[in-house]
Amino acid sequence: xxxxxxxxxxxxxxxxxxxxxLYLISVGLSVTMGLxxxxxxxxxxxxxxxxxxxxxxxxxxxxxxxxxLLVAVFTVAALSVVMERLLYRxxxxxxxxxxxxxxxxxxxxxxxxxxxxxxxxxxxxxLPSWLSGHVDIGGRDFPTYRTFLIVCGMGLVIALWLTxxxxxxxxxxxxxxxxxxxxQSLGINTGLLFTKAFALGSGLAALGGGLGAEILAIxxxxxxxxxxxxxxxxxxxxxxxxxxxxxxxxxxxxxDVGFKYLLxxxxxxxxxxxxxxxLLWRPQGLFGRA
Amino acid sequence: xxxxVSDKIAAAPAIAAFARRDRLRAYEALPWLAAIAAYFLFPTxxxxxxxxxxxxxxxxxxxxxxxxxxxxxxGHAASFGVGAYTAGILAVRGxxxxxxxxxxxxxxxxLVGLLSGLLILRTRGLTLLMQTLVIAVLLYEAANKATSLxxxxxxxxxxxVWPVFGIFTFxxxxxxxxLYALTALFVAWLIVRRxxxxxxxxxxxxxxxxxLRMQAIGAPVYVRMVVIYxxxxxxxxxxxxxxxQTTQFVSLTSLGLDRSGTILVxxxxxGVGRLYGAFIGVPLYMIAQDQFSQIDPVYWFFWIGLFxxxxxxxxxxxxxxxxxxLTQRWRR
Amino acid sequence: MTDIPxxxxxxxxxxxxxxxxxxxxxxxxxxxxxRHALIGPNGAGKTxxxxxxxxxxxxxxxxxxxxxxxxxxxxxxxxxxxGLVRTFxxxxxxxxxxxxxxxxxxxxxxxxxxxxxxxxxxxxxAVIAEAYALLEDLGLxxxxxxxxxxxxxxxxxxxELAVALALKPKVLLLDEPxxxxxxxxxxxxxxxxxxxxxxxxxxxxxxxxxLVFRIAKRITVLLRGRILVEGTPAEISENAEVREVYLGExxxx
Numbered sequence: 001x002x003x004x005x006x007x008x009x010x011x012x013x014x015x016x017x018x019x020x021x022l023y024l025i026s027v028g029l030s031v032t033m034g035l036x037x038x039x040x041x042x043x044x045x046x047x048x049x050x051x052x053x054x055x056x057x058x059x060x061x062x063x064x065x066x067x068x069l070l071v072a073v074f075t076v077a078a079l080s081v082v083m084e085r086l087l088y089r090x091x092x093x094x095x096x097x098x099x100x101x102x103x104x105x106x107x108x109x110x111x112x113x114x115x116x117x118x119x120x121x122x123x124x125x126x127l128p129s130w131l132s133g134h135v136d137i138g139g140r141d142f143p144t145y146r147t148f149l150i151v152c153g154m155g156l157v158i159a160l161w162l163t164x165x166x167x168x169x170x171x172x173x174x175x176x177x178x179x180x181x182x183x184q185s186l187g188i189n190t191g192l193l194f195t196k197a198f199a200l201g202s203g204l205a206a207l208g209g210g211l212g213a214e215i216l217a218i219x220x221x222x223x224x225x226x227x228x229x230x231x232x233x234x235x236x237x238x239x240x241x242x243x244x245x246x247x248x249x250x251x252x253x254x255x256d257v258g259f260k261y262l263l264x265x266x267x268x269x270x271x272x273x274x275x276x277x278x279l280l281w282r283p284q285g286l287f288g289r290a
Numbered sequence: 291x292x293x294x295v296s297d298k299i300a301a302a303p304a305i306a307a308f309a310r311r312d313r314l315r316a317y318e319a320l321p322w323l324a325a326i327a328a329y330f331l332f333p334t335x336x337x338x339x340x341x342x343x344x345x346x347x348x349x350x351x352x353x354x355x356x357x358x359x360x361x362x363x364x365g366h367a368a369s370f371g372v373g374a375y376t377a378g379i380l381a382v383r384g385x386x387x388x389x390x391x392x393x394x395x396x397x398x399x400x401l402v403g404l405l406s407g408l409l410i411l412r413t414r415g416l417t418l419l420m421q422t423l424v425i426a427v428l429l430y431e432a433a434n435k436a437t438s439l440x441x442x443x444x445x446x447x448x449x450x451v452w453p454v455f456g457i458f459t460f461x462x463x464x465x466x467x468x469l470y471a472l473t474a475l476f477v478a479w480l481i482v483r484r485x486x487x488x489x490x491x492x493x494x495x496x497x498x499x500x501x502l503r504m505q506a507i508g509a510p511v512y513v514r515m516v517v518i519y520x521x522x523x524x525x526x527x528x529x530x531x532x533x534x535q536t537t538q539f540v541s542l543t544s545l546g547l548d549r550s551g552t553i554l555v556x557x558x559x560x561g562v563g564r565l566y567g568a569f570i571g572v573p574l575y576m577i578a579q580d581q582f583s584q585i586d587p588v589y590w591f592f593w594i595g596l597f598x599x600x601x602x603x604x605x606x607x608x609x610x611x612x613x614x615x616l617t618q619r620w621r622r
Numbered sequence: 623m624t625d626i627p628x629x630x631x632x633x634x635x636x637x638x639x640x641x642x643x644x645x646x647x648x649x650x651x652x653x654x655x656x657r658h659a660l661i662g663p664n665g666a667g668k669t670x671x672x673x674x675x676x677x678x679x680x681x682x683x684x685x686x687x688x689x690x691x692x693x694x695x696x697x698x699x700x701x702x703x704x705g706l707v708r709t710f711x712x713x714x715x716x717x718x719x720x721x722x723x724x725x726x727x728x729x730x731x732x733x734x735x736x737x738x739x740x741x742x743x744x745x746x747x748a749v750i751a752e753a754y755a756l757l758e759d760l761g762l763x764x765x766x767x768x769x770x771x772x773x774x775x776x777x778x779x780x781x782e783l784a785v786a787l788a789l790k791p792k793v794l795l796l797d798e799p800x801x802x803x804x805x806x807x808x809x810x811x812x813x814x815x816x817x818x819x820x821x822x823x824x825x826x827x828x829x830x831x832x833l834v835f836r837i838a839k840r841i842t843v844l845l846r847g848r849i850l851v852e853g854t855p856a857e858i859s860e861n862a863e864v865r866e867v868y869l870g871e872x873x874x875x
Binding site for chain 3: 305308309310311391484485486488489490491492493494496499500502503504505506507508509511512514
Binding site for chain 1: 356364409410412415416417419420421423424425427428430432434435440478547548551554555558562569587589590591592594595596597598599601603
């Protein structure tokens with residue numbers, strides 16, 4: 001009995017940590033797809049870029065972890081604005097196929113650049129001492145870093161939801177996702193909104209990439225290998241939804257850890273099968289609009 | 291309609307031309323002449339040539355659903371891989387006869403395509419795209435984990451492919467492989483050409499152009515899409531099987547996302563929906579890749595990525611599309 | 623009520639989005655060979671009604687009967703096969719295909735050769751001949767090989783009609799056939815509609831009152847998803863409520 005409880009707590013805890021990472025990375029993708037109707041398969045590039053900048057600063061220049069992470073986030077957000085204006089903007093409203101091709105091209109480029117700059121081996125993450133080791137919660141030992149990740153993650157999620165619910169930017173965002181034409185006729189500068197939303201999403205992705213570097217290893221093939229999971233979180237949660245992907249990330253994160261722990265021979269297969277079943281039943285996702 | 295009206299139609303030359311759009315034109319012999327010439331001119335490149343031919347077949351199958359029916363898919367590698375593994379597993383388990391292996395691959399891949407089509411073709415757009423992706427990763431993961439059947443991440447080894455018709459063995463020089471692939475491609479091309487110029491094929495173009503209108507003229511759109519999806523899957527399966535049989539190996543990458551991605555690129559380079567885009571795009575890409583990989587494989591990924599971005603931004607429609615635009619401008 | 627089955631009938635047809643009744647218990651009847659118009663202010667639900675009848679929208683409740691047989695849950699394409707054809711208010715043609723091809727596609731579906739994967743489309747001479755003859759009939763033959771995109775908007779609306787006629791409809795729903803057409807060109811469209819065979823049952827949605835009064839023998843007025851009143855053109859034009867509804871819009875002469 002006790003071992004079932006242990007297993008459940010283990011799966012719940014690590015699943016939750018994984019879910020945080022997945023959500024932080026994928027929420028930006030959900031907004032991009034729902035708001036701009038743009039299939040950005042290269043979204044994972046923002047996450048891995050965040051990871052590379054963070055680890056690069058930490059490992060090569062000894063920058064402390066929190067600062068390295070912040071720099072990574074803002075750098076990626078700034079870069080994403082440049083990319084949005086230069087590249088992505090041209091493809092709004094274009095054929096899905098064109099969007100798919102362009103973003104796959106971006107993924108390929110990112111893989112090559114990462115391999116060239118950093119080599120193929122995953123980046124090592126050296127946690128500061130105050131985040132390593134274990135912490136005692138309720139009589140059990142939990143890895144300190146993952147606990148930090150969960151707490152931090154929840155804080156960010158709440159901050160994000162408050163922003164979306166309470167601020168003007170959030171209201172504009174929700175209105176535009178709901179009905180773009182109407183929002184435009186209300187005078188909302190949707191071009192600027194797109195850029196802001198894009199930057200926010202990319203920044204969060206970088207944050208997720210950096211914070212989650214210990215769970216999703218930072219290596220050149222990152223954006224391609226993890227693409228399926230990011231897309232699934234958005235598809236299951238519902239494109240354009242902000243809360244939907246959170247529920248989806250929880251389901252997938254916990255299921256992933258759970259199945260890999262209990263039935264390792266199946267790998268991610270059951271998750272994909274469950275996703276398939278869900279999408280067949282509800283193509284718009286759990287919280288998406290029909 | 292009376293006979294005299296029919297005669298009137300036959301007399302009007304423009305209408306007659308419309309009716310005979312499907313007739314063979316001289317330039318359609320070019321790819322085959324080029325392929326045969328290559329056989330004699332580049333004897334050391336025959337293994338690569340066989341790969342190019344088989345991949346062209348794959349691209350042709352993707353063009354059927356992408357260029358003609360307008361279904362954007364990220365999961366076509368699933369059909370390709372299923373065909374490859376079918377032929378491969380047969381050859382490992384003792385049945386190495388190549389032609390029946392191809393047929394088996396076509397049937398299995400076609401069935402998988404039929405089943406997935408039935409399930410997912412009720413939706414469109416981004417949701418459909420996601421579902422094609424999920425199916426692809428689902429099959430990838432299945433192949434990854436079912437190591438006793440597929441060899442898992444190490445790939446399927448130990449294929450014993452028998453000589454074609456008992457005479458032509460598959461060897462390292464690739465002569466048999468090349469001609470085998472060429473024949474398969476030719477047969478597939480005949481089939482695809484037939485379909486594309488048939489009433490069914492025209493209705494696919496209608497579905498691509500305006501699905502709503504097709505429903506409003508009584509076309510059972512869903513059924514048509516499922517049918518073409520299954521046919522396309524069967525052809526992709528044949529392509530996968532040819533590569534499996536000629537290389538006597540099946541790797542997990544045959545089911546991978548980058549295979550789905552790169553086949554789209556190759557097709558786009560040539561031009562989608564024009565029947566011959568595959569014949570132009572695939573050789574261009576693969577020859578370039580072969581040359582580049584010898585210099586630096588990492589750079590290849592970068593340049594092809596950049597090329598894709600630029601292509602989409604400045605030359606949508608690929609080679610054939612740009613040619614079409616140029617000739618249109620010429621005519622004015 | 624007569625004993626002959628209606629060509630088209632709806633019973634309490636409704637479409638609700640929560641509290642919003644886009645179509646509210648509509649009881650509607652078209653006799654065979656009818657020349658019937660459906661009018662109403664913008665937002666009254668006219669196109670919604672056509673979409674419900676054609677099968678593009680699924681009703682929340684109610685029944686639709688074609689020739690006495692229920693079609694409420696049949697998909698669009700099956701309804702077309704049973705002779706129920708509609709046109710679109712905004713042209714929904716295959717813009718990059720030629721006029722001839724647009725019509726041929728429709729005839730191919732009707733005749734049943736469209737599922738043929740083997741014979742080339744061009745070999746079905748009778749289909750092409752029929753398509754060409756139809757275009758001649760509508761005065762569009764000269765543009766047969768031009769793409770729809772290149773045609774003047776009035777000709778495109780005619781083409782929309784051609785495609786519908788190619789399906790040999792029993793019941794034809796025309797959604798604002800003259801919409802967007804400059805008044806100089808709308809005469810051609812009206813003339814074509816007048817020439818339609820008497821055995822086709824016709825329902826026209828229109829704002830253009832000239833057209834309505836020229837063609838319709840009966841008129842139904844729709845307001846906010848419900849039928850306000852139904853009657854002959856004379857009855858409708860004298861109806862006080864209708865006058866009120868249309869105050870400020872074009873009044874019938």
